[in-house]
Amino acid sequence: EVQLVESGGGLVQSGGSLRVSCAASGFTFSSHSINWVRQAPGKGLEWVSYISATGSSVYYADSVKGRFTISRDNAKNSLYLQMNSLRDEDTAVYYCARTVKYAFDMWGQGAMVTVSS
Amino acid sequence: QSALTQPASVSGSPGQSITISCTGTSGDIGTYNLVSWYQQHPGKAPKLMIYEVINRPSGVSNRFSGSKSGNTASLTISGLQAEDEAHYYCCSYAGTYNWVFGGGTKLTVL
Secondary structure (H helix, E strand, C coil): CCEEEEECCEEEECCCCEEEEEEEECCCHHHCCEEEEEECCCCCEEEEEEECCCCCCEEECCCCCCCEEEEEEHHHCEEEEEECCCCHHHCEEEEEEEEECCEEEEECCCEEEEEEC | CCCEECCCEEEECCCCCEEEEEECCCCCCCCCCCEEEEEECCCCCCEEEEECCCECCCCCCCCEEEEEECCEEEEEECCCCHHHCEEEEEEEECCCCCEEEECCEEEEEC
8 A cells, every 4th residue: 555654753842852753655765755744733734844765855944944854764665854952833743745746645644743841 | 935825714505616715926836836735634634636736636536626827826626515625725836845835725515
């Protein structure tokens, strides 16, 4: 089955760190760029970060730049988001989403990250 | 990057057509023909409905169509059905591998 599955969400204190993961299956993971998109409770979608197919290029939204790091392991068909210096406003469901023709054609089910002060 | 502007809500009766607008700037929608639209039902992940302004992925009903004029993109849903009731989000590529989403529109099928 073609899918993306996030894991690693949870509750963390403000200022703390957390890593969320995304496992891909059913397609050639190493051929696709992947993104993280988040959604705060009751709010809209916000693009967070992009990584190219090889991992050589990464980009971030201004809201997370310097605090979050995106990476991937193509041998393990896995994507990661290391989140440091977490703030209350980072509380959200974090989705991994595959890029095709500058759109997000496949999404995972999401991982909930709650930052508590 | 500021969020794209969408109406908070729209509604229509079964069988009718509705249009959701999405207004951006010359730095995103106005420059790139890379607008996409997503449908999201409560508690579910978003689903791609339109990409590159006008294109539908395989499996998406032809009742969904997209367009763009200047800095504004639009999603039209014809022949409204109860299952179309959901939130809809527009998204535009904004250059240098950055994307910006709209605030979302809640569609109610009366």
